[in-house]
Amino acid sequence: MTTIRDVAKHAGVAVSTVSKVINHYPNVSEETVERVRQAIDELGFVPNSVAAALSSKQSGRIAILLNPSTQTQAIDEITMQYLTGAMLSAQELRTELVPILFGSLEGKDETEAERYLEAQNIKGLVVCGMSKEDYVLQRLVAREHFKCALVDVPIVNDSTSYIGLDHKQAQKDIARKTIMENLGPSKEILYISGKMNGFVSEQRLAGMLELAEELDLSMSVHCGEFSEKKAREITLKYGAGYDIIVCASDLMAIGAMKALIEMDIFHPVCGFDGITLMGYVGKQMNTVRQNFREIGAEAVRECARLMGGEKGQSVIMDHELVRLEYLDIIV
Amino acid sequence: MTTIRDVAKHAGVAVSTVSKVINHYPNVSEETVERVRQAIDELGFVPNSVAAALSSKQSGRIAILLNPSTQTQAIDEITMQYLTGAMLSAQELRTELVPILFGSLEGKDETEAERYLEAQNIKGLVVCGMSKEDYVLQRLVAREHFKCALVDVPIVNDSTSYIGLDHKQAQKDIARKTIMENLGPSKEILYISGKMNGFVSEQRLAGMLELAEELDLSMSVHCGEFSEKKAREITLKYGAGYDIIVCASDLMAIGAMKALIEMDIFHPVCGFDGITLMGYVGKQMNTVRQNFREIGAEAVRECARLMGGEKGQSVIMDHELVRLEYLDIIV
DNA sequence: CTGTTAGCGCGTTCAG
DNA sequence: CTGAACGCGCTAACAG
Numbered sequence: 001m002t003t004i005r006d007v008a009k010h011a012g013v014a015v016s017t018v019s020k021v022i023n024h025y026p027n028v029s030e031e032t033v034e035r036v037r038q039a040i041d042e043l044g045f046v047p048n049s050v051a052a053a054l055s056s057k058q059s060g061r062i063a064i065l066l067n068p069s070t071q072t073q074a075i076d077e078i079t080m081q082y083l084t085g086a087m088l089s090a091q092e093l094r095t096e097l098v099p100i101l102f103g104s105l106e107g108k109d110e111t112e113a114e115r116y117l118e119a120q121n122i123k124g125l126v127v128c129g130m131s132k133e134d135y136v137l138q139r140l141v142a143r144e145h146f147k148c149a150l151v152d153v154p155i156v157n158d159s160t161s162y163i164g165l166d167h168k169q170a171q172k173d174i175a176r177k178t179i180m181e182n183l184g185p186s187k188e189i190l191y192i193s194g195k196m197n198g199f200v201s202e203q204r205l206a207g208m209l210e211l212a213e214e215l216d217l218s219m220s221v222h223c224g225e226f227s228e229k230k231a232r233e234i235t236l237k238y239g240a241g242y243d244i245i246v247c248a249s250d251l252m253a254i255g256a257m258k259a260l261i262e263m264d265i266f267h268p269v270c271g272f273d274g275i276t277l278m279g280y281v282g283k284q285m286n287t288v289r290q291n292f293r294e295i296g297a298e299a300v301r302e303c304a305r306l307m308g309g310e311k312g313q314s315v316i317m318d319h320e321l322v323r324l325e326y327l328d329i330i331v
Numbered sequence: 332m333t334t335i336r337d338v339a340k341h342a343g344v345a346v347s348t349v350s351k352v353i354n355h356y357p358n359v360s361e362e363t364v365e366r367v368r369q370a371i372d373e374l375g376f377v378p379n380s381v382a383a384a385l386s387s388k389q390s391g392r393i394a395i396l397l398n399p400s401t402q403t404q405a406i407d408e409i410t411m412q413y414l415t416g417a418m419l420s421a422q423e424l425r426t427e428l429v430p431i432l433f434g435s436l437e438g439k440d441e442t443e444a445e446r447y448l449e450a451q452n453i454k455g456l457v458v459c460g461m462s463k464e465d466y467v468l469q470r471l472v473a474r475e476h477f478k479c480a481l482v483d484v485p486i487v488n489d490s491t492s493y494i495g496l497d498h499k500q501a502q503k504d505i506a507r508k509t510i511m512e513n514l515g516p517s518k519e520i521l522y523i524s525g526k527m528n529g530f531v532s533e534q535r536l537a538g539m540l541e542l543a544e545e546l547d548l549s550m551s552v553h554c555g556e557f558s559e560k561k562a563r564e565i566t567l568k569y570g571a572g573y574d575i576i577v578c579a580s581d582l583m584a585i586g587a588m589k590a591l592i593e594m595d596i597f598h599p600v601c602g603f604d605g606i607t608l609m610g611y612v613g614k615q616m617n618t619v620r621q622n623f624r625e626i627g628a629e630a631v632r633e634c635a636r637l638m639g640g641e642k643g644q645s646v647i648m649d650h651e652l653v654r655l656e657y658l659d660i661i662v
Numbered sequence: 663c664t665g666t667t668a669g670c671g672c673g674t675t676c677a678g
Numbered sequence: 679c680t681g682a683a684c685g686c687g688c689t690a691a692c693a694g
Contacts (some may be wrong), residue, residue: 001449003671014681027679044443046450050392050673054686061381074607076411077404081413083401087432096451099430101418111375118332119377121686167623254611262589276405280585280611289674334687345665350689354686358663385670452670665694670687676687 002043011039022047035287049096053121060123062303063136064296067102067129071226072251077199078292081245082128082151087092088226093304098122100136102134110139114146118174122301123147128296131199153199154314161312163299166314167200170288170319171207171272173321177321178270179284180217189217190242192224192231204248204272222329224252231255236263245269250278257281279324333374342370342449344508349426380427384452391454393426393634394500395627396468398433398460400506403559403582405608413459413482424635429453433465441470448477457636458482459627463528484530485645486565493632493641498531501619501650502538502603504578508652509601509617513575520548521573523555523562523583535579555583562586567594576600581609581618588612593631610655620651 001018004022004201008015013032020028021036038043053061064086069075083099090097098120105113113136117125124147131136141148146161151162181186191208194201205221212219224231224247232254236259239245245260245267247253251269258281260267260291274289295317337354339346344363351359352367359367370376384392395417400406414430429451436444444467447639454480461468461610464467473481475490483495510518525532536552543550548565553569555562555578562583567590570576576591578584584602589612591598602609605620626648633646 002446004673008681015672016674016683017679018679020680025671029679032679037601044444044446048450048671050381050452051686052379052673054385054670054688055672055674056686068411071414072607074405076408079410080399080407080414082634082663083405083411083430086435087430091435099428100419103419104422115333115375115377115670119379121381128361138648158552214651229509232490238651277546277608277611280608332687335689345688347666348664348687351664355687360663363664382670383689385668385672386688387690493687535681600694663694664689666692668689668691670689673684673686675684 001047002045004045004047006034006040007045010043011035014108017273036235053096057097059095059307060121062090062099062102062124062126062300062307063098063117063120063122064126064300065100065102065105065128065130069088074275075251077275077277078273079128081292082296082299085293085298086126086300091298093300094155095300095304096120097300101263102129103310104122105136105140108136110136110143112141117146124307125149126296126299126303127151127153131195131201132199147231147303151220151295151299152183154203156312156314158311159306161190161302161306161315163295163315163318164200165288165290165319166316167203168207168210171248172211173319174270174272174286174288174321175208175211176215178246178268179217179244181286182268187217188241190218190235190238190245191219191221191257191299192234192247194221194224194226194244194252196225198226198247201248208246224248224255225251228252228255232259235259239263240265243267247271249273250275253285253287254278254281259283274320274322284325285321286321286323289322290319291320332379333376335376335378336375338367338376340372341374342366348560352363354431366471375582384427391452391582392429392636393455393457393631393638394429394431394448394451394453395457395631396431396436396459396461401523403540405606406582408605408608410459410605412623414628416629419455419624420628420631422587424630424631424637427514433460433468436467436471439467441474443470444471445476447472451497454478455625455638457630457634458478461522461530462526463530478634480634480637481625482630485534486502487643487645488636489642492595492646494626494633494634494646495531495648496619496641496650498534498622499538499541501543502535502577502579504650505601505617505619506539506544507605509577509599510548510575512617519572520550521566521569521576522550522552523565523576523578523580523587524552524558525555525583527556528552529557532579537654539577545576555586556580557583559583559586562608563590566590569593569599571596574598578602580604581606584610584616584618585609604631605653615654615656617652617654622648622651 117293148160222234228251232255250271250273270286272288479491553565559582563586566587581602581604601617603619
């Protein structure tokens with residue numbers, strides 16, 4: 001294994017000089033930079049990331065906290081997209097990304113969790129899929145000991161940033177689109193919301209309430225808890241009495257659609273997310289499509305920014321409104 | 332941050348002793364072990380994994396090489412399961428797991444790829460989803476510089492192990508089951524295979540050929556390249572002429588099923604994998620269900636075993652034959 | 663059985 | 679602008 005010393009020797013300079021060149025420090029003459037660059041190329045030197053992480057007390061590593069569902073593995077598609085995006089931008093930033101399962105923090109209190117992460121030279125957290133029931137995680141974030149980029153959790157302070165859509169607006173947009181396409185306004189809407197008390201659920205619900213007001217339509221809200229089964233049950237029970245069904249997630253939209261099929265009635269349904277599964281169910285369905293990969297990538301960038309000493313902020317990502325057609329999906 | 336020194340001081344022993352206790356070395360008296368344990372608890376000490384990785388030239392880190400598909404994100408479900416299992420057993424083994432995308436090795440030759448990995452203190456590779464077109468990876472494995480656990484790639488030597496099903500047997504089993512349930516033997520079978528030249532495709536095809544022989548049934552083989560679209564096309568073209576369609580993957584089974592629906596004819600179809608999507612398409616479909624999470628976990632264990640100096644081996648995982656029913660899947 | 667000490671490879675002062 | 683030297687936290691000989 002070639003080390004920084006080998007490079008230094010080969011280039012006839014000191015190790016510190018090589019280090020400076022690698023890390024793009026100023027105060028190195030053009031000429032020596034070139035010599036060092038050449039030596040690096042010739043020897044095929046790649047800096048040892050572990051040693052770097054240990055040495056520099058500055059730039060730590062970024063952990064990405066994931067919560068793969070044991071239940072609905074279809075949703076893992078989203079998690080994988082977050083992760084892929086995150087890995088890509090971590091590579092660009094030359095930062096190590098350490099994937100950690102929510103489960104690894106279970107049974108620990110904040111202090112223990114903090115130590116656990118600290119012991120891995122982790123300085124920043126990208127948190128995907130945190131809910132209000134993840135108490136330890138929440139307190140961990142609240143302590144502001146780590147720089148945190150939260151996906152879909154609207155908390156912003158000096159060391160915490162929010163990354164996600166404008167869920168309120170997106171929910172309004174997709175619902176309006178679906179309503180307009182199918183009925184025109186002033187009809188009865190059934191809204192199947194996410195979790196009571198959920199971060200994004202609240203925003204999406206707020207969007208629906210606002211839309212109902214604006215379009216002057218009557219709307220009932222039921223809580224589907226992001227469960228396909230629950231959404232199906234709700235639809236079986238109440239669906240017939242409404243003209244259109246708006247769901248706070250794709251999975252619930254699928255449940256609702258299936259219920260309608262079982263009941264042999266047709267109502268437009270719309271979802272939220274853009275998972276593959278969505279394209280497989282009805283002949284066509286509207287949904288908000290999120291670019292999860294880009295969200296993951298942005299979250300890592302944001303985390304790195306925080307670790308660089310910047311203040312937290314809200315990063316609002318774009319969303320797309322799409323109509324999924326059966327045949328489009330086949331690859 | 333509390334270090335090993337703090338613990339040593341607190342327990343009144345030397346750092347090396349603490350290290351020994353942590354790593355379960357012998358040659359430490361019960362009494363001192365206890366004292367050290369107590370000190371560790373009191374201080375809430377957690378060993379710094381980065382420092383450990385740097386120091387110990389012995390036990391390196393394990394990389395898990397993933398290939399999330401940009402096309403059919405539904406398949407990412409499998410990748411996520413591999414990863415989750417791998418993370419869990421890595422945690423048990425107290426080994427760092429470094430996820431790496433195939434893409435990160437692209438454009439590198441074996442030497443460069445080797446350096447890239449070496450520079451991250453990586454000593455073992457868990458490879459998921461490698462195909463015969465991944466030349467760099469293949470040569471990387473062939474060099475035997477890293478200890479490799481290959482998922483679904485049957486290569487075994489001193490530093491390489493195979494982890495996966497008995498694909499030949501599994502394919503035979505699920506096809507036989509489907510045939511028997513629906514028709515009894517001696518009927519016309521359409522087999523849609525995976526990639527020409529694919530590692531598992533060959534094994535699965537071999538299974539089908541053997542089964543055809545045993546049951547004395549006539550069978551045609553077409554190559555679906557693991558593509559839903561391709562399988563659909565094949566089925567549209569030839570499907571009507573056969574009694575039953577056996578596919579080498581779930582995705583292709585879905586394509587075939589859709590084609591049949593379009594043609595408005597019914598033939599039994601069976602798949603292979605057990606992805607969520609499979610349960611959403613037909614009323615019912617047979618498939619081999621693999622426990623991807625357990626496979627990921629086992630691959631990491633196997634890799635660790637190799638790094639411990641053991642020889643490579645084949646690890647054959649169990650599989651399940653399941654019949655997916657529409658309503659079972661809803662959560 | 664326990665303690666001392668020399669690295670692992672790199673980042674980073676601080677003289678020169 | 680350069681280079682020698684120390685330290686990050688831990689492991690692993692080796693000496694006691």
